[in-house]
Amino acid sequence: GQQLNQSPQSMFIQEGEDVSMNCTSSSIFNTWLWYKQDPGEGPVLLIALYKAGELTSNGRLTAQFGITRKDSFLNISASIPSDVGIYFCAGQNLPSGGGADGLTFGKGTHLIIQP
Amino acid sequence: GAGVSQSPSNKVTEKGKDVELRCDPISGHTALYWYRQSLGQGLEFLIYFQGNSAPDKSGLPSDRFSAERTGGSVSTLTIQRTQQEDSAVYLCASSPAALTPTGQETQYFGPGTRLLVL
Numbered sequence: 070g071q072q073l074n075q076s077p078q079s080m081f082i083q084e085g086e087d088v089s090m091n092c093t094s095s096s097i098f099n100t101w102l103w104y105k106q107d108p109g110e111g112p113v114l115l116i117a118l119y120k121a122g123e124l125t126s127n128g129r130l131t132a133q134f135g136i137t138r139k140d141s142f143l144n145i146s147a148s149i150p151s152d153v154g155i156y157f158c159a160g161q162n163l164p165s166g167g168g169a170d171g172l173t174f175g176k177g178t179h180l181i182i183q184p
Numbered sequence: 185g186a187g188v189s190q191s192p193s194n195k196v197t198e199k200g201k202d203v204e205l206r207c208d209p210i211s212g213h214t215a216l217y218w219y220r221q222s223l224g225q226g227l228e229f230l231i232y233f234q235g236n237s238a239p240d241k242s243g244l245p246s247d248r249f250s251a252e253r254t255g256g257s258v259s260t261l262t263i264q265r266t267q268q269e270d271s272a273v274y275l276c277a278s279s280p281a282a283l284t285p286t287g288q289e290t291q292y293f294g295p296g297t298r299l300l301v302l
Contacts, residue, residue, distance in 0.1 A: 075226075104293075111188070111275050111293030112227070157226060171217055171229030171243060172291065 075158050075175025082148060083183055090156060090178040091142040098160030101134050101141040102172065106155045115156075116143070148182055155179050186210060188294035190276050196300045197266055205261045205297045209278030216259050217291060218251060221273040233259060245270075266301045273298050 075092045082088060092101070100119055104112035116127050118134035118141060125132055131144045145152055159172040189208045197203050209216050218230040230243045233253040244250070248266075253259040263270055277291040 073226075109295065111277070111295050113293070114290055117290065159227075171219070171232050172227070173229065174219075174226040176226040 073158060073160055073173055073175040075178055077178055078176070079179040079181065081181045081183060084148060084150060086148055088145040088148055088152070088180060089142060090158075091140060092158035092160075092175045093140045094160055094173075095139070097138040098162055098173075099138065100161040101132070102159040102161065103130075103132050103141070103143045104157045104159060104174075106157060106177075108154075112157055145180075148180075150182055150184065153180055153182050188276055188278050188292055190274075190294040190297050192297060193295065194298045194300075196302065198302055199268060200265055202262065202264045203266055203299065205263075205274050205299070207259045207261070207276030207278075207294060209257065209259070209276070210292055211257075213278035213280055213292075214256065215279045215291075216253060217277040217279075218259070218261050219275045219277065220245075221275060221296070223272070227275065230261070263299075266299075268301050271299055271301045 073092050073094050102117050103115045105115050106112040115130055116125050116132040118125055118132055121134055121138045122136050123134040129146045134141055141158055155177045157177045158175040161172050188210055191206045195203055214235055216233045219227040220230055221227045231238050231241055231251050235256050236253050248264045251259060251261045261274060273296040275293055275296045277293045279291045
């Protein structure tokens with residue numbers, strides 16, 4: 070099946086620093102999504118990207134859908150304590166003929182912020 | 185709120201027992217998804233429903249896993265003869281529609297059921 074490589078696996082940063090994480094795939098996706106998961110909770114959608122080359126912001130978050138459709142990055146500017154959590158990238162394809170619609174997830178980036 | 189709910193939130197069972205996990209999607213959402221999250225791993229897609237039908241069951245790990253959805257709403261994921269490797273968090277998500285032309289649909293996740301098989 071499709072594999073997503075997400076890096077880094079974990080990040081230890083100081084409050085106020087910028088954060089960057091990325092995902093690459095061996096195959097093309099037509100949608101890229103970034104989720105955040107807090108302990109004991111389900112993932113919550115942060116940003117969705119639908120077009121190759123698309124750059125989208127949501128507050129301090131910025132994500133881009135790579136031109137090749139095989140990669141995406143997520144940046145967080147001026148990190149704050151509540152940014153702590155696990156960030157997942159996910160790829161999705163919606164085949165025109167129907168079929169599985171599930172997301173393929175990366176293994177996550179664990180963000181730890183030191184005050 | 186009116187989010188996706190799952191029950192039980194935690195389940196401890198003995199190896200060999202059957203378990204049933206329940207998902208209540210957001211009202212009106214036609215698509216429903218099951219994922220499994222093992223310790224330290226990302227989320228693994230298991231199955232999805234469009235209405236009451238599941239077009240693709242190939243993500244289910246083994247024939248001990250089955251899922252059904254009735255009335256286009258509640259779904260249950262059943263694991264028969266549980267094994268220790270079934271221990272994981274089982275997450276359910278729903279979305280308004282699965283096959284939109286632009287693909288602009290968002291999956292909303294429930295809090296998950298934490299299953300521990302002893």
